[in-house]
Structure formats: structure tokens, C-alpha cells
Amino acid sequence: MQEEIIEILEDINPEVDYKTCTTLIDDRHIDSLGMVSLVAELEDAFDITIPAVEVVAENFNSAAAITKLVARLVEEEED
Amino acid sequence: MTSYFTLIFLVVFLPLVLLAYAAVPKRLRGYVLLCASYFFAWCISGPRITFMLISTLCVYGIARAMDARIQKRDAQLAQVKKGKREIKASCKHQLNQLLVAGVMVNLGILIALNYLGFFGELATAALGLLGIHAHFEFPRIGAPIGISFYTLMAISYLVDVSRETIKADHHFGRLALFLSFFPHIMEGPIARYTQTATALWEGRDLSAQNSYRGMLRMAIGFAKKLLVADRLNLYVKTIFTDYASYDGGLIALGAVLYTLQLYCDFSGCMDVAIGLGQFFGAEYPENFRQPFFSRTTSEFWQRWHITLGQWFKDYVYYPVSLSKPVKRLTTKARKRFGNRYGPLLVSGIALFCVWLGNGLWHGAGSQYLFFGMYYFVLIWLGGFIEPNARAWAADHGIDRERGAYRVFRTVRTLMAVFVGELFFRAEGLEAGLAMFGKMLSNFSLASFADGTVFTLMSKADFAVALFFVAVVFIYDTAYERGFDVRKMIEEKGFVLRWAIWIAIVMTVVIFGAYGFGYVAVDPMYAQY
Numbered sequence: 001m002q003e004e005i006i007e008i009l010e011d012i013n014p015e016v017d018y019k020t021c022t023t024l025i026d027d028r029h030i031d032s033l034g035m036v037s038l039v040a041e042l043e044d045a046f047d048i049t050i051p052a053v054e055v056v057a058e059n060f061n062s063a064a065a066i067t068k069l070v071a072r073l074v075e076e077e078e079d
Numbered sequence: 080m081t082s083y084f085t086l087i088f089l090v091v092f093l094p095l096v097l098l099a100y101a102a103v104p105k106r107l108r109g110y111v112l113l114c115a116s117y118f119f120a121w122c123i124s125g126p127r128i129t130f131m132l133i134s135t136l137c138v139y140g141i142a143r144a145m146d147a148r149i150q151k152r153d154a155q156l157a158q159v160k161k162g163k164r165e166i167k168a169s170c171k172h173q174l175n176q177l178l179v180a181g182v183m184v185n186l187g188i189l190i191a192l193n194y195l196g197f198f199g200e201l202a203t204a205a206l207g208l209l210g211i212h213a214h215f216e217f218p219r220i221g222a223p224i225g226i227s228f229y230t231l232m233a234i235s236y237l238v239d240v241s242r243e244t245i246k247a248d249h250h251f252g253r254l255a256l257f258l259s260f261f262p263h264i265m266e267g268p269i270a271r272y273t274q275t276a277t278a279l280w281e282g283r284d285l286s287a288q289n290s291y292r293g294m295l296r297m298a299i300g301f302a303k304k305l306l307v308a309d310r311l312n313l314y315v316k317t318i319f320t321d322y323a324s325y326d327g328g329l330i331a332l333g334a335v336l337y338t339l340q341l342y343c344d345f346s347g348c349m350d351v352a353i354g355l356g357q358f359f360g361a362e363y364p365e366n367f368r369q370p371f372f373s374r375t376t377s378e379f380w381q382r383w384h385i386t387l388g389q390w391f392k393d394y395v396y397y398p399v400s401l402s403k404p405v406k407r408l409t410t411k412a413r414k415r416f417g418n419r420y421g422p423l424l425v426s427g428i429a430l431f432c433v434w435l436g437n438g439l440w441h442g443a444g445s446q447y448l449f450f451g452m453y454y455f456v457l458i459w460l461g462g463f464i465e466p467n468a469r470a471w472a473a474d475h476g477i478d479r480e481r482g483a484y485r486v487f488r489t490v491r492t493l494m495a496v497f498v499g500e501l502f503f504r505a506e507g508l509e510a511g512l513a514m515f516g517k518m519l520s521n522f523s524l525a526s527f528a529d530g531t532v533f534t535l536m537s538k539a540d541f542a543v544a545l546f547f548v549a550v551v552f553i554y555d556t557a558y559e560r561g562f563d564v565r566k567m568i569e570e571k572g573f574v575l576r577w578a579i580w581i582a583i584v585m586t587v588v589i590f591g592a593y594g595f596g597y598v599a600v601d602p603m604y605a606q607y
Contacts, residue, residue, distance in 0.1 A: 032397075
């Protein structure tokens with residue numbers, strides 16, 4: 001799952017090392033326009049819905065955090 | 080007492096509040112701050128502070144109702160094994176209804192007090208265009224101080240309770256203090272409930288360390304306002320009220336000086352507000368982060384009035400962007416225009432809402448609407464240009480983050496900001512357009528050569544203002560490069576750090592723009 005997420009991230013901004021970066025939002029590697037694209041891509045790729053309340057820095061600061069969020073939402077969709 | 084920048088606030092109000100705060104038991108300190116805050120607001124707004132109380136009562140009641148509904152849902156979920164989704168959906172629906180009611184009441188008060196006259200003028204003009212002669216005029220009641228700030232804080236609190244990211248506060252006093260605390264009521268920062276509410280109500284002991292931090296921060300704020308902002312007002316006020324008498328060169332300088340004035344005034348007030356909070360152990364969020372180092376207008380708004388930008392991002396931009404109809408549109412646009420441009424095109428809807436709101440939030444006037452739309456266009460178009468500029472720079476081996484190209488990006492952004500602030504400060508859209516027109520068609524440096532510029536502000540005032548602008552620039556540059564100047568001062572020995580504080584205060588006393596020959600300028604953002 002994480003590799004697929006990194007591919008999506010690289011498509012949005014290729015200038016970041018997503019394997020190590022843990023400040024994607026804090027350091028503005030992903031801006032609000034990029035965030036909308038990212039959410040749309042993630043929703044399509046994993047068949048989930050990401051509500052606005054989940055769009056916070058702690059869920060999107062790293063590829064690992066995004067993976068965790070997506071895994072949780074996938075699980076909730078299955079419930 | 081009209082603001083923090085009055086003698087009565089500094090030598091009577093603040094010391095009395097600190098004394099009372101320290102004298103009463105810990106459990107009563109929150110009440111001391113609450114009474115002080117309402118007294119401060121009363122001194123400025125009189126009986127109109129009733130509207131602040133009404134908003135607080137409304138927000139408190141609705142959040143409690145939300146809380147009761149959430150508890151009912153949790154009890155229902157604990158009892159069933161099937162049908163959980165329906166129970167959650169029903170609860171969500173009712174929370175949304177309560178949220179809409181709460182937002183409508185708060186926005187309704189704000190609109191009734193601040194915008195009805197403006198909307199009446201717009202309606203009269205619109206009907207006039209259709210040949211219908213009608214005249215809408217509404218009585219002007221006047222708004223209490225800080226209504227634009229505490230209304231946004233109240234809405235953010237309600238949204239956060241409905242999203243269940245925070246729990247509804249059962250203590251009315253704590254919520255009332257969160258909304259009305261006197262340091263932020265004039266100009267913000269627009270804090271979130273989790274950032275200040277608990278800390279303020281806890282009644283933390285006054286400490287030597289926090290008091291020094293607060294006093295240093297306040298001294299820096301006073302320096303920015305009295306050494307730079309209020310002095311530049313001499314030039315700015317004349318050029319914006321009598322622009323027809325001056326050429327484009329002087330008007331262009333007016334736009335630059337107004338931007339500096341606004342920055343030093345507003346960020347100076349934020350220093351004072353944050354410093355006051357530090358006395359009582361509350362850490363308010365920063366509202367500025369060296370905005371003049373921005374590379375794009377979008378970045379500028381991530382560094383200027385940060386708490387307002389974040390509010391609009393969290394409570395307008397993302398909710399609109401991620402709403403079902405806009406998401407459906409995004410999906411269609413992505414298929415048609417690709418992964419980058421599809422979402423970008425649709426994001427225009429959310430950006431438009433943000434900048435319409437941002438413009439109107441600043442005031443009821445056509446120039447503010449224009450200001451909002453100006454940034455909407457710049458930031459939206461910037462989104463389309465950015466990937467192409469990045470690709471172009473990569474193809475040509477240009478490092479966009481260093482050297483001449485980095486300087487070019489900053490200068491270009493500053494030019495856009497100066498133009499935006501020209502329209503923002505102009506006395507109406509018509510005046511803004513006329514000033515901008517003169518800047519383009521009647522630009523001349525003759526007024527600088529023949530000394531006309533010094534009829535607007537004396538050479539001595541120019542020299543003092545520019546010297547302290549340079550000091551502010553060096554101070555900001557240090558922060559930009561990772562040197563926390565304030566922290567470095569705070570960590571010095573007792574004698575040195577108090578010597579620095581006294582030096583700042585003495586500089587303000589000696590060189591401050593107050594008294595004979597100067598007009599006291601109220602904090603500029605307090606009018607919004």
C-alpha cells in the first residue's frame with residue numbers, strides 16, 4: 001500500500017524524498033491544491049472516502065502516516 | 080481606554096489585572112480574566128458587548144446539545160449489533176442541523192451589525208440597473224470590538240465539536256473566556272479552543288520567566304508600532320486621502336509604505352497580544368512568519384495573518400473541496416484534463432469561496448471584494464503556472480531556491496502584494512483604480528528629485544522610519560535563517576536581558592511617533 005501511495009505523491013510533487021520526509025505538510029511540500037489532488041487520487045485508488053475532518057497535518061505529514069490513515073479508512077469502509 | 084497602546088491600559092488596567100490575578104485563589108483566576116476581558120470590551124464598545132454575550136450563550140447551548148446527541152448515539156451503538164451505520168448517519172444529520180443553526184446565528188449577528196448597510200447599497204444599485212428605483216437603508220447599530228475575530232473562533236469551536244475533534248465545554252466561564260480574552264479581542268490571533276481555553280482557565284501562577292517573555296514580546300510590539308507604523312502614517316494618510324494631488328511615483332511609494340505600516344502595526348499588535356497571553360501562561364499561535372520572504376502570493380498568505388488563512392483553509396477550503404458535489408466534479412475533471420489540471424480547475428470553486436469570504440471579512444466595501452478577488456485570481460492562476468515554471472527551470476538548469484531566480488520570485492511577489500495593499504487601503508474601489516491608473520500612466524521620479532516627497536513626511540521622519548524598518552528586516556532575516564532572536568535574549572543573564580528590555584523601551588520612548596506632531600493611530604485591524 002505504501003509504495004502505491006508514494007507513487008501518487010510523486011505524481012503530485014516529484015521533488016521530495018517520500019521515504020524519509022516526515023514534514024510534508026509542515027514544510028509545505030504539499031500545498032492545499034496538492035492536497036485536493038492527493039485526496040481525490042487516494043479515494044479513487046483505495047475506494048475510500050476521506051472526510052475534511054481527516055485532512056490534518058498529522059495524517060499527511062509522511063507517507064507512513066498517509067498509509068496508516070488509508071488503512072484505517074479501508075477498515076472502516078469494510079465494517 | 081481604547082486599546083493596548085494607551086497609558087491607562089499599561090499603568091492602570093494591566094497592573095490591576097495582574098495584581099488581582101495573583102491575589103485570588105487559583106480557582107478564581109479564570110473569573111478575574113473573564114471580568115477583566117468584559118470590562119476591557121465594555122470600555123471600547125459599551126453596551127454592544129451584549130452581542131458577544133449572546134454569541135457565547137448560543138455557542139455554549141448548541142455545543143451542549145451536540146454533546147447530548149453524541150452521548151445518545153454512543154449509548155445506542157453500545158446496545159445494538161446491526162444498524163450501526165444508520166444510527167451514526169442519523170446522529171451526523173442532527174449534528175449538522177445544530178451546526179447550521181449555530182453558524183447562522185453567529186454569522187447572522189455579524190452580518191446584521193457589519194454588512195447590512197453594504198448589502199443594502201448593493202441591492203439598491205443592482206435594482207437600479209434593472210430600472211427599478213428602490214432604496215434599502217438599514218439602521219446602523221455598530222458592532223462590538225472583535226466581532227469578526229470571536230465569531231470565527233465561535234464557529235471553529237462549533238465545527239470542531241460537531242466533528243468530534245473536541246468535546247463540548249460544560250463550563251460556561253471557560254468558554255466565555257476563550258472567546259473574549261482581552262489580549263486577542265482586538266485583532267486576534269484567531270486561536271482554536273485547544274490552543275488556549277484550558278491554559279487560560281487553569282489560572283497558572285505568574286512566573287518571572289513568563290513575565291519577562293511577555294514583557295519582551297510586548298516591548299517589541301510597541302517598537303514596531305510606535306517607531307515604524309505610526310510614523311509612516313504621516314505619509315500614508317496624506318497620499319491615500321489626497322492622491323489626486325500627487326504623481327504616480329509618490330503613490331507607488333505610498334503603496335510600499337502602507338504595506339510596511341500595516342505589517343508593523345498588525346504584527347506589532349500580535350506581539351503585544353501574544354506577550355499578554357504569555358503572562359498568564361497561554362501560548363497564542365503566531366500570526367506572521369516573515370511574509371516578505373515569500374516566493375509566491377500563495378506562500379505570502381501562509382506567512383501573513385496565518386490564523387485567518389488557516390481558519391479559511393480548515394473551515395471553508397477543505398469542506399468545499401471535499402464536499403460530494405465538488406468531489407464528483409473533481410473526478411470528472413481529472414478524467415478530462417488530467418491529474419494536475421483537473422483538480423486545479425475545480426479547486427477554483429473552493430478558492431473563490433475562500434477569497435470572497437476573506438475579502439468580505441475585512442470589511443463591507445467594494446475595495447475589499449476586489450481585494451479578495453485579486454488574490455483569488457493570482458493564487459488560482461499561480462497553481463496553473465507553477466508546474467510549468469518548475470519544468471522550465473529544470474530544463475534550463477536553474478535553481479529556483481537560490482540566486483537571482485529566487486530574488487526574482489520574491490520581488491515579483493512583493494510587487495503583487497504592494498498592488499493588493501494599495502486597493503485594500505484605498506478609500507473605495509474607485510479611488511483604488513484611480514491610484515493604480517496614476518501609478519501606471521503618471522509615474523515619475525521628479526517628486527523625489529525636487530523634494531516634494533518631503534512635504535508628505537519630513538526627512539527626519541523618513542530617516543527614523545527607514546532605520547527601524549531596516550532593524551525589523553534584520554530581525555526577520557535572522558528568524559528566516561533559524562536564529563530565534565527573542566529566545567537568545569531570554570536566555571541571557573539577568574542583567575543583560577533586562578538591559579536589552581530597557582534599551583528597547585527607551586528607544587520607543589525617545590523615538591516613538593506620539594505626542595506633538597503625530598496622530599495616535601488605533602490598531603489598524605481592530606476595525607475589521
